[in-house]
Every structure is written in structure tokens, then in C-alpha cells.
Amino acid sequence: MTTAAAGAAHGGATGAALTGEGLHREYGRGAAAVRALRGVSVAFAPGTFTAVMGPSGSGKTTLLHCLAGMDRPSRGTVRWGDTEVSGLPERRLADLRRTRVGFVFQAFNLMPAMTVAQNVELPGRLAGHPPERARVREALARVGLAGRERHRPGQLSGGQQQRVAIARALVARPEVLFADEPTGALDRATGHDILDLLRAGVDEDGQTCVMVTHDPVAAGYADRVLLLADGVLVDELVRPTAAQVGERLSRLGG
Template sequence: MNGKTTAAAPGGPATQDAVSTTALSGDGLHREYGRGTAVVRALRGVSVAFAPGTFTAVMGPSGSGKTTLLHCLAGMDRPTRGTVRWGGTEVSGLPERRLAELRRTRMGFVFQAFNLMPAMTVAQNVELPGRLAGQPPGRARVREALARVGLAGRERHRPGQLSGGQQQRVAIARALVARPEVLFADEPTGALDRATGHDILGLLREGVDVDGQTCVMVTHDPVAAGYADRVLLLADGLLVDELVSPTADQVGARLSRMGG
């Protein structure tokens, strides 16, 4: 494994030094849904920090808060309490329009369900976030991104003409085309066969090792987590453990003890 990521102690606050030197951090994150006796506490004071050029997997049993944490860190959901910073910029309190602008230029997001527009071509899907931001990436960069994920010559195809693995590659090209500082991935191999999943994980790993990106991935698969520099383990909305340079067997054993 390459790289080493720093994190606050499970449940503890991120230090000021960590905030100033990390690519991404969350400090004291709470996320609650509902009110009164029906309230659901998805996150309960999670503090994490991610160094530039590192790959972190977030894991835990169903309902542990891992996807909620990813969405809060990515600016797609707002924490009830706590702060999120991308580098030195606090984003958790920004107006929605400004936050959307930053999402389109500084981060990429890979969804399990691909989230491609079926009526658009592959090239149009890749360039869509840039067009929405008023900064279309240009044909050369789109072709470069598609070639990198093994889809050179597929620019004019539509998603329905591609396999599931190819559609996920389009989603990764779309996330990479703006050359974001941080790449988030939510179960990126969950709908794929094992061989295709390995290819997708290799692309994420390459972005870290070659481009110096910071990658944060939610996964339920110990084999996928084995591609990461570290694994953060959540349970009941709390950060309960961390594994550095993990193997798939180590991750699987730890999840089994957690009931995941």
C-alpha cells in the first residue's frame, strides 16, 4: 500500500494543525434525522482527517453511518452540528450555490448506481458537471479521461450500449475530468462482478498514486478495502476503530467481530 493517512482519534476532535495540513477533514460531525422520539442519530460526533494523496475506505455494519459520513464530507448533506473543511475552506456553512460551485471544481463523486443520463452520449455525460459549472472541460480533456479508464473510441455511445463495468468507468471519467483534489466513491464496485471491480479499484488507486488525489470510499467488501491505505470502521454513528495498511483478511475478521 502507498501513502499514510492521518486521522483524529476515534470520537476525538481534529487538531488545528491537522485542519491546516489535510486535504479534507470533519470535526465533531453529528447528523440527525427527524425529531423527538423519532429522531435518528446517524452520526454522533465523528472527527476524521485525510492527508493529500491517500486512499481511505469507510466501513461498518448496515446503519453504522458510513454513507451519511461520506455525504457530509462531500458537501452533499449538511451535518446537524460540526464542521467540514476542504483544505483550509470550511464548507459546512456555505450557501448552497457557493457549495455547489466548489463541489464541481474541487471534488468528484462516483455513485454505485452510476447516475448517467441515458439520453446523452458518453462524452456528454463526462462533460456535464463542467457545463453546469460554466466551465466545460473541452473535447481533448474528455477524450483523455475516457482513454484513461479504457473507453477510448466510445465517446458517441450511450450508456444503454455499455456494460455495467463500462458505465462505472464513465462515471469515474466524469469524476476525474475536472482533476479534483478529492474523489469520493460510494460502493463503486457493489454492482459489478469481481474482475470488473478489481479494474475499477485499480483506477481509484491510480488516481491516488499517480495524480496525488485523496480518495474516500465507502464499501462493504474487505477485498475492496484492501486497496486502501487505511480503513475507518463505524458503528452506531461512531468512529470505533482504524486499520492502517490493511489486508482483506484483517478487514474481514474485524468486521466479523463487529457483526458487519
């Protein structure tokens, strides 16, 4: 990791692609309240790949959703570049989310009645700015699905469906790509192919990728690994091996 990237990792550098400052997320009230995040501050330099890990209930998915604008922190701020998004009205936030960030889910979240091309176009159509067909074809070619535009999700393997989901996330050329357990429903070989795609987006296009995963091997594709426990950021590993990640996770109970 470069010195600039390392500085941004600690929230001290300017020009970060994504930052979260003092993030708290609480569900419920009073004695029954669940504190999913407890003052997490983190920044992500442009063109870096970060894995977020931790035991079940550590707050990693909550952090991802808050950073991606899919959930709002109870306290704290989220910025995409220089734009603070945590306090924006929902409609404005939704518009920005469709154009500036992409999201890949473990369960693919494809519409079964739509073709592959229509699935890729869907977020843009919902935003009132459908992508050009050439851009859709380009995104599908990028993930190895050229010529599959008219297929439906049910005609594809799980790995191919995840590739469609990645193409859908990439078609708007977002600055930041979020991935929530993107290989969790795939076999290991197919999972490696998906991770190669995410890595290529960082290395070749300068994209920023933030991925939640439970798999130390998947985390080994990242430039750094953030470790959470009980809603708190407890450690950071730079360019770790899968063995190093696994050992550190075991000490956290993950």
C-alpha cells in the same frame, strides 16, 4: 503510510485535503430522531486512499455525504483543504463541489439519452464551465474508453458505464474523489479493474480518495480503513489485509 499521513488520519496534522470535526447528523426530532453520526472527527491526508466500513446503519454513507457536501451535518464542520464548506450557501457549495471534488455512485447515474462524452461534460456544463473536448478525451482514455465518446450508456457494459462515471468525476481534476460502493453492482473481476483505477489516481496523480464499501477485498486496496458503528468511529486499520478487515467487521456485526 507516512508519518505525516498517519498524523492527518487522527486530525492532528495541518495540510489535510479533507477534514470533518465533531460531525453529528440527526434526522427527525424528539423521541423519533435518528442519530446517524455522533461526533465523528477524521482527517484525510493528500494522496491517500481511505475505505469507510461498518454494519448496515452505522453511518458510513451519511459520513461520506457530509464530507462531500451532499448533506449538511447537524453540528460540526467540514473543510476541503482550508475552506470550511459546511456553512456555505447552497449555490456556493454546489459551485465548489463541481470543481473541487468528484463523486462516483454505485448506480453510475448516467443520462441514457446522452453520449459518453456528453455525460462526462455534464457537471461542468451545469456549472457554466464545460471542459475542453481534449480534456474529456483524456479522461476517457485514462479509464480505458478511448474511442467510445459517441456511444450511449446502453451500448456499454456495467463496468464500462462505471468507467464513464469515473471519467466524469475526474475530468475536473478534483482534489478529492468520493466513491459510494463503486463496485457494488459489478462482478468481481470488473470490480478489481475499477479499484485499480481508483488506486492509480492516488498513486500516480496524488489524488485523495474516500470510498464507502462493504467488501473487505475492496478495502484491501486502501491505505487505511475507518470502521463505524452506531454513528461513532470505533477503529482504524492501516494497510490491512482483506482477512483482517473481514475479521474486524465480523466482530462489529457487519
